[in-house]
Amino acid sequence: FAFGRAGGLSSDCGTYTILHGGALWTSYYTDGNMASAFINTDRMDNLVIYKSPSFSGATITAMYSNGTGLNTTGEDDKKWSKNSHYYGIGLDYAHNDTVFSAMWEMLDNKDIAAKSTQLFTLGGQQGFGNWTVWAAYQYAHNSQMLPGWNYANQGTKGVSQHAVTAAIGYKIASGEWKLEGNYAHGKSNSTNEKYNIWSAGTAYEYPLSNRTLVYLYGGYGKANKLLNTGSYRSTFNSWTLCSGISHSF
Numbered sequence: 739f740a741f742g743r744a745g746g747l748s749s750d751c752g753t754y755t756i757l758h759g760g761a762l763w764t765s766y767y768t769d770g771n772m773a774s775a776f777i778n779t780d781r782m783d784n785l786v787i788y789k790s791p792s793f794s795g796a797t798i799t800a801m802y803s804n805g806t807g808l809n810t811t812g813e814d815d816k817k818w819s820k821n822s823h824y825y826g827i828g829l830d831y832a833h834n835d836t837v838f839s840a841m842w843e844m845l846d847n848k849d850i851a852a853k854s855t856q857l858f859t860l861g862g863q864q865g866f867g868n869w870t871v872w873a874a875y876q877y878a879h880n881s882q883m884l885p886g887w888n889y890a891n892q893g894t895k896g897v898s899q900h901a902v903t904a905a906i907g908y909k910i911a912s913g914e915w916k917l918e919g920n921y922a923h924g925k926s927n928s929t930n931e932k933y934n935i936w937s938a939g940t941a942y943e944y945p946l947s948n949r950t951l952v953y954l955y956g957g958y959g960k961a962n963k964l965l966n967t968g969s970y971r972s973t974f975n976s977w978t979l980c981s982g983i984s985h986s987f
Contacts (some may be wrong), residue, residue, distance in 0.1 A: 740787040746779030747801060747826040747841045748859050748876075754787050756799055756830040756839040759861020759874025761905035761916040762939045762955075768886045769978040770939015770957025775885050775901045775920035777857060777878045779843055782806040782824055795833040801826040806845070822849040835865030845882070852894040853880040853927075861903075872905040872918070884965070885922060885935060888973055892926040899924025913944035926964060933964035935974055949986040955979070 745752030750764055750773065760772035768774045782803045790798040805821035828841030843857040861874030882896045883889060890896045905918035917940045925932045937959035944952050961974030 740785070740789075742785060743781060743783050744785050744787060744801075745781050746824060747799060747828045747843055748776070748857060749779045749781065751781060754789065754799055754801070756828045756841060757859070757861060757874075758830075758837050758839045758863055759872050760903055760918060761863075761870070761872045761907050762918045762941055762957075765984075766939065766941065766955045766957060766980065767978050769959045769976055770918060770920070770937050770955075772874065772903050772918075772920060773886055774937040774957075774959050774974075775903060775922040775935055776859070776874070776876050777881050777883050777885055777899070777901070778887070779824070779826070779845075779857070780887060785824075796829060796831045799826075799828050799830060820848060822847055835870075836862070837864075838862035847882055850882070850894075852882055852896065855879070855881045855883075855896065857881070868909040870907040872903070872907075874903045876901045878924070880927060884970075886973065888970075890926075893928035895927035897924050897926055911944070913942055916941045916943070931964040933961060933966075935959065935961045935965060939978075946983075950983065951985075952981070952983045954981045 745755050748757045749755045750757050762771035764773050784805045785801055785803045788800045803824040804818060806824050823846045826843040828839055831838045840860050845855040847854055856879040859876040863870055863872040877900055879898045880896045899922050901922035903920045907914050907916040919938045921936045923934045939957035941953055941955040956979050958977040959974060965974045
């Protein structure tokens with residue numbers, strides 16, 4: 739059991755996330771990784787978390803928040819009925835080179851009197867010697883968020899979308915090269931305007947030691963139709979180049 743502030747099941751952050759299926763994560767910003775196409779949850783307040791013992795490599799994680807701290811009104815209402823609540827349950831499996839997860843998450847959006855958001859996410863990875871492959875799928879229904887943690891601003895029904903990602907990795911010269919592609923297709927449930935997003939990213943990661951890693955990364959993303967208009971345009975049409983070093987303490 740755990741209590742307090744932590745990342746949701748699909749958050750890509752914190753101790754209790756079980757998101758799998760991507761080779762590149764948000765340490766490289768959002769261009770070219772899962773967050774550029776998937777609708778991921780974020781860190782949330784007031785979480786109650788249960789993680790089961792492992793049964794032949796499988797664990798169950800359940801989460802509930804009685805007030806997420808994500809209120810879009812800018813106010814932290816004190817009444818339970820006016821807070822936005824989070825519910826999540828997922829299966830995580832790991833055995834040798836096989837990793838898989840399946841999860842359901844819901845945000846009831848009570849703070850803005852909107853339809854509840856439903857997220858269904860599947861993802862995993864498989865190793866084949868020097869090669870690794872990743873893949874994931876997500877269906878989002880009535881989401882008040884877009885990929886990259888951007889607000890949808892599409893009325894009480896938000897947006898609904900399908901998203902997929904696929905990636906490969908190859909170990910070379912003591913490091914690993916990774917290549918990932920992401921795609922989402924959705925629509926505004928209020929106006930029926932459609933959109934699609936695609937992105938690609940690649941990175942080479944080289945460990946200098948067990949705790950120190952250097953990397954080089956490039957990513958590109960492009961959106962069409964609804965998300966290529968207004969303020970959305972600069973958010974979803976972009977590119978990133980970066981290099982850096984990380985050290986674990």
